[in-house]
Amino acid sequence: MFSRFYSIMDVGIQGELPSKVEKIRMLNVLNLLTLLVSFVYTANYVFILKEDCAALYNVMLTGGFVFVFLLSYFHCHKAAKITYFSFVLLHLFLFTNLFFTKESGFHFYYFLVPMGVLLLFELKEIILKMIFSVAAALLFLYSENTLNPDPLIILNSATNHILYQSVFLVNMFAIVLALTLFSKQIEKHELELVKQATTDILTGIKNRRCFFEEGEQLLIEANKTKQSATLLLLDLDFFKSINDKYGHSVGDECLVQVASVLQSLDFKNKVCARIGGEEFALLLPHCGPQRGILIADKIRVQIERLVIMNKNENVVKCTTSIGVSYNMTNQENLKALLEKSDIALYEAKDNGRNRVASYSEHG
Numbered sequence: 155m156f157s158r159f160y161s162i163m164d165v166g167i168q169g170e171l172p173s174k175v176e177k178i179r180m181l182n183v184l185n186l187l188t189l190l191v192s193f194v195y196t197a198n199y200v201f202i203l204k205e206d207c208a209a210l211y212n213v214m215l216t217g218g219f220v221f222v223f224l225l226s227y228f229h230c231h232k233a234a235k236i237t238y239f240s241f242v243l244l245h246l247f248l249f250t251n252l253f254f255t256k257e258s259g260f261h262f263y264y265f266l267v268p269m270g271v272l273l274l275f276e277l278k279e280i281i282l283k284m285i286f287s288v289a290a291a292l293l294f295l296y297s298e299n300t301l302n303p304d305p306l307i308i309l310n311s312a313t314n315h316i317l318y319q320s321v322f323l324v325n326m327f328a329i330v331l332a333l334t335l336f337s338k339q340i341e342k343h344e345l346e347l348v349k350q351a352t353t354d355i356l357t358g359i360k361n362r363r364c365f366f367e368e369g370e371q372l373l374i375e376a377n378k379t380k381q382s383a384t385l386l387l388l389d390l391d392f393f394k395s396i397n398d399k400y401g402h403s404v405g406d407e408c409l410v411q412v413a414s415v416l417q418s419l420d421f422k423n424k425v426c427a428r429i430g431g432e433e434f435a436l437l438l439p440h441c442g443p444q445r446g447i448l449i450a451d452k453i454r455v456q457i458e459r460l461v462i463m464n465k466n467e468n469v470v471k472c473t474t475s476i477g478v479s480y481n482m483t484n485q486e487n488l489k490a491l492l493e494k495s496d497i498a499l500y501e502a503k504d505n506g507r508n509r510v511a512s513y514s515e516h517g
């Protein structure tokens with residue numbers, strides 16, 4: 155049952171850009187709900203009000219919403235939205251001004267149109283938004299100020315009152331639903347933005363900005379509690395030659411695999427990031443220099459053993475030099491620690507690369 159509901163929600167999303175998928179899903183949800191509400195009204199006309207004629211007209215108009223699903227299915231998304239709102243307006247107009255009278259309260263459904271339009275149309279589709287919203291407002295005013303002295307279906311006042319109340323209940327539900335969908339959409343976009351702002355796009359690990367934010371916090375905590383924190387600064391060796399010899403895509407693959415070595419390191423609360431082109435940093439809380447050096451060497455060996463192939467299936471050798479330092483005085487901030495690790499890194503490079511060096515105060 156639920157899987158069927160989800161497949162209806164996903165009609166027409168295949169192959170669409172992620173930025174569009176949300177709105178397509180929302181149209182599917184609203185269209186499905188419109189169909190359900192319409193179905194409830196039809197059942198009400200048949201079984202409670204005994205107005206078969208109204209039920210028949212309702213079923214015929216409801217066909218328009220099935221057509222909207224077809225348009226979505228064939229990826230005609232703009233046409234689907236236009237058709238959806240056109241049918242909503244037509245449906246409301248006919249029921250308020252032809253079949254029933256304004257006593258049914260059907261014209262209060264026009265309130266939902268500008269809200270739906272806001273949810274479903276893109277920001278740039280401002281003209282369409284305006285057209286449907288203004289049309290809904292004008293049709294509402296027309297219905298409110300026009301008597302329909304000769305309705306096709308004459309309802310008594312008790313029946314009109316039932317319909318009137320149903321309109322308000324459905325309106326309330328629709329407003330809550332729309333606000334929920336809207337806030338969920340905003341929340342999702344916010345999470346996406348935070349992810350984009352903190353993640354390195356190539357490797358999927360944290361980026362430089364995030365490293366500085368989280369690393370600084372971690373270091374403040376470590377200094378406050380007089381705990382050691384060790385910083386490993388990694389720089390791939392002769393990476394320019396890898397790019398030059400095998401191409402940029404092989405270079406990228408090296409970066410991705412190195413990042414996954416760092417990410418897979420089993421160390422609680424580590425902060426690991428790509429902070430430059432071929433430069434990575436790893437901050438380890440509750441870790442003294444000896445242990446830091448052991449971990450750095452383990453990582454160095456793991457990277458040395460990576461099996462990276464170029465397109466001719468030749469194994470590409472990728473090694474790294476690592477500089478290690480720690481918060482010796484419990485005073486250092488992240489910038490100071492990075493400078494120390496950088497000095498150690500240069501020592502590792504100068505001594506032949508593919509090695510670990512640790513910072514010492516005495517050079």
Ligand SMILES: Nc1nc2c(ncn2[C@@H]2O[C@H](COP(=O)(O)OP(=O)(O)OP(=O)(O)O)[C@@H](O)[C@H]2O)c(=O)[nH]1
Nearest residue numbers: 389390391392393394395397402403405406431432
């Ligand atoms: N493939 C790829 N290369 C990158 C990326 N970012 C930076 N680089 C390359 O990394 C290389 C860094 O080269 P260098 O700074 O000369 O360092 P190196 O060749 O590794 O030499 P040493 O560090 O001295 O061992 C440059 O050629 C950059 O173009 C990236 O995202 N992908």
